[in-house]
Amino acid sequence: MADVDNLKSLSGLLNGIAQKAYYNNLEITEELLKNELYSDLSQEEFHTLHEKMKGLLKSIATADMDQAQLEAFLTAQTRKQGGGAVSAEQAAALSKFWKNQRSRIRESLLGQSRWEPTLRGMSWRVDLQTSTSRGQPVSSPVALVELELGRAGEDSEFVCMEFDEVKVNQVLKKMTEIQESIDHIVHHS
Template identity: 75%
Template sequence: MANVDKAKSLSSLLNGIAQKVYYSNTEITEELLKNELYPDLSQEEFHLLHDKMKALLKSIATADMDHSQLEAFLTAQTKKQGVGGVSSEQAVALSHLWKTQRVRVRESLLSQSCWEPGLRGLSWRVDLHTASSQRNAFDSGPVALLEMELGRTGQDSEFVCLELDDAKLNQVLRKMTDIQESIDSIVHHC
């Protein structure tokens, strides 16, 4: 019976951590989890357990581990000796939580990492003026028309239209190249 209670407490601890970290449930605190689930542990012992489970869950979530990756990770963790390792009961609880909440945790992480407003769509075309449709000499070149659909989660889209001549279009393309090079340099240094 004690093992069942221990497993339930560990499962509830992991659920509480997930609620706090991934689902922004501000009612869940470390103190609440300790008092409700592990009243017999000292504050220091609980803090170590809490931080260890939180770190393991973050590692699993950050890597978005599939079933085989999770099993390999947890097997390696159970083979560690001392403070860094996990017990087989902890591995089972972590595995169960991840199998039941992987999709929801992933969606939460994605929503937390998105910039708002976001680009929902982009369409473009190039218009050429014919000799008979020219209004003046300035309008004689091609014109790029860009339409961007921007929006925040849960709100209607806004549309922004840009009209760019050849020089402005080349300027925009150079800026986009600079941005891509900056992103590439950051990614390659990580």
Template identity: 70%
Template sequence: MAEVDAAKSLMGLLNGITQKLYYDRSDVTEELLRRELFAHLPHEEFRALHERMRGLLKSIATADMDHAQLEAFLTAQTRRQAGGGVTAEQAAALSRFWKSQRVRVRESLLAQSRWEPGLRGLSWRVDLRTAARGEADPGGPVALVELELGRAGQDSQFVCLEFDESKVNQLLKKMSDIQESIDGIAHRS
């Protein structure tokens, strides 16, 4: 019976940590979890358990571990010595918890990583101006770009941009510079 209660408390702890980390529940505090689930544990012992489970959940979520990766990771964690590892019961609870929560945590992480408003659509065309009466030079081609921007669950907003040839070249140069910076960072990692 005590083993069942311990497993339920650990699942509650994992759920509480996930609520705080991935679902922005600021009302779920470390103290609340200790008081509700592990009141019998000394404060420092609970803090160590909380931090260990929090760290493991972050590692599992960041890697978006599938079943095989999770089992290998948890097996390695159960073999660790000196306070950093987990018991077989804790590993089993982590495995059950992750199997039931993986999709929701992944969706939450994706939602947190999106910029708002987001780009929903882009359309463009190039127009050639014609000379008006009495105008000798109509000018060069003009690129018209329409961006559709929006937040989740809201109507789109549209932004129209007009570029002459020099502005298009400046934009392409800036985009090339950004790509070089990204490539430089990606190759260093």
């Protein structure tokens, strides 16, 4: 029965850490978690456990570990020597917690790391311009691009751009250079 209670306490601790760190629940404090889950531990013992679980969870979440990576990580942690080692019980609690919370934590981390404003949408079309504003005949294509930009919780702003054939080719050349840079980094890392 003590193992079941300890597993519930560990699960509660991990949930509390996630609530505070990833879901912005400011009502969750270290003191509240200690009083509710580990009232029998000294403040120092609880703080050590709390920081250990918080650090492990941060490592797991930052790497967005899949099940195989998680198992390898936890196995390595259980084999550590000294006070930093993870018990089999703690490893089981971490594994179960991560299996259930991975997608939510990942979404939260992505939401916290987005640059603002974000691109919400893009539409484009190519028109064939038949005359200039002065009435002179022209038959060159024009690309019209509309970007929808916005911040979370705010109305969108729209930016419209017009590109002639020369500008489209310049943009395509720059995009090719960007892609080549990305490919170079990926293949050499």
